[in-house]
Amino acid sequence: MKFARLGDAGHEIPVVLDGDRHLDLRPLTSDIDGDFLADDPVGRTDAAIAAGELAELEGAGDLRIGAPIARPSAxxxxxxxxxxxxxxxxxxxxxxxxxxxxxxxxxxxxxxxxxxxxxxxxxxxxxxxxxxxxxxxxxxxxxxxxxxxxxxxxxxxxxxxxxxxxxxxxxxxxxxxxxxxxxxxxxxxxxxxxxxxxxxxxxxxxxxxxxxxxxxxxxxxxxxxxxxxxxxxxxxxxxxxxxxxxxxxxxxxxxxxxxxxxxxxxxxxxxxxxxxxxxxxxxxxx
Structure with missing residues (x-):
């Protein structure tokens, strides 16, 4: 599974790649941060995809690619x-x-x-x-x-x-x-x-x-x-x-x-x- 963050610096949107699609992760998390990564991110994301809870992020290909993790503590x-x-x-x-x-x-x-x-x-x-x-x-x-x-x-x-x-x-x-x-x-x-x-x-x-x-x-x-x-x-x-x-x-x-x-x-x-x-x-x- 591949996670990414797209958008202007400081305002990135968390997404997961599903083939050629970028699915918006905001129904699960506000960011790809420590809390998300510590709470079974793959299992939770798989379940959300299977349930149809993650919509494709429109215009994803036109957005800046941010670091795929929020600012770490170290x-x-x-x-x-x-x-x-x-x-x-x-x-x-x-x-x-x-x-x-x-x-x-x-x-x-x-x-x-x-x-x-x-x-x-x-x-x-x-x-x-x-x-x-x-x-x-x-x-x-x-x-x-x-x-x-x-x-x-x-x-x-x-x-x-x-x-x-x-x-x-x-x-x-x-x-x-x-x-x-x-x-x-x-x-x-x-x-x-x-x-x-x-x-x-x-x-x-x-x-x-x-x-x-x-x-x-x-x-x-x-x-x-x-x-x-x-x-x-x-x-x-x-x-x-x-x-x-x-x-x-x-x-x-x-x-x-x-x-x-x-x-x-x-x-x-x-x-x-x-x-x-x-x-x-x-x-x-x-």
Missing amino acids: VVCIGMNYAAHAAESGSAPPPVPVVFLKTPNTVVGPNDTVTIPRGSEKTDWEVELGVVIGRRASYLDSPADAAAHIAGYVTANDLSERTFQLEVSGGQWSKGKCAPGFNPTGPWLVTPDEVDPQALQLRSFVNGEPRQDSSTADMIFPVDHIVWHLSQFLTLEPGDLVLTGTPQGVALSGRFPYLAPGDVVDIEIEGIGAQRQEFVAWEASR
């Missing part, structure tokens, strides 16, 4: 989770997951325009598989328990400003991760019954030229381990977003230029969806 990210990416960053594969945070207000629509931060010379792209939490996760006993706490998966672009992240960071990465719009998410939330999270192809392109091309099979720490590991140190709430790392092929490698105004980035994950962002210069009026 965005928790894993760094250097692909061995080849760690190598191109000049690091050995980490012995335990590297964790950093993005602010929840970085989460925007998959095709929204992104403003390059003021003073940035090293804005970088990162295609990532995102995990959306559907059930509170705290002190899970083992990775095998993680699946019961996952509502679904999303495509995400973990945009980064490398000078802020690595050179003026004070040792913490989040300075380079939290600029407005630095987490395009979507277009859909795809439920776990449709996804094998460790067998997905990830790709990114800049101005049509290929950059990243890898598989989640190359993750150092798989999704179930990540969710279990995080639960030992923090509580993941329904609706929270976990980003699982990016493969090799980013500008940090030195093989490609960083992003500049006018550049267009396309990213895609097999079965999870594609997105596109145009990058524009910061202006004082923004």
Whole structure:
């Protein structure tokens, strides 16, 4: 099942995809948020479709695509989770997951325009598989328990400003991760019954030229381990977003230029969806 949110920012309408139709979910929920995701969203939606309770949303194809989840309470990210990416960053594969945070207000629509931060010379792209939490996760006993706490998966672009992240960071990465719009998410939330999270192809392109091309099979720490590991140190709430790392092929490698105004980035994950962002210069009026 695929859930989405359509409409102007701050006024998105929750929908479920039913073939080529977008069915309005508002008879069930006001938004695709933690409360909805924690309350059997697939079962309730299936029942509502069978009962004919969900009407098709008129003009859906003309509406902006928002992030498929409402603003989460937390965005928790894993760094250097692909061995080849760690190598191109000049690091050995980490012995335990590297964790950093993005602010929840970085989460925007998959095709929204992104403003390059003021003073940035090293804005970088990162295609990532995102995990959306559907059930509170705290002190899970083992990775095998993680699946019961996952509502679904999303495509995400973990945009980064490398000078802020690595050179003026004070040792913490989040300075380079939290600029407005630095987490395009979507277009859909795809439920776990449709996804094998460790067998997905990830790709990114800049101005049509290929950059990243890898598989989640190359993750150092798989999704179930990540969710279990995080639960030992923090509580993941329904609706929270976990980003699982990016493969090799980013500008940090030195093989490609960083992003500049006018550049267009396309990213895609097999079965999870594609997105596109145009990058524009910061202006004082923004």
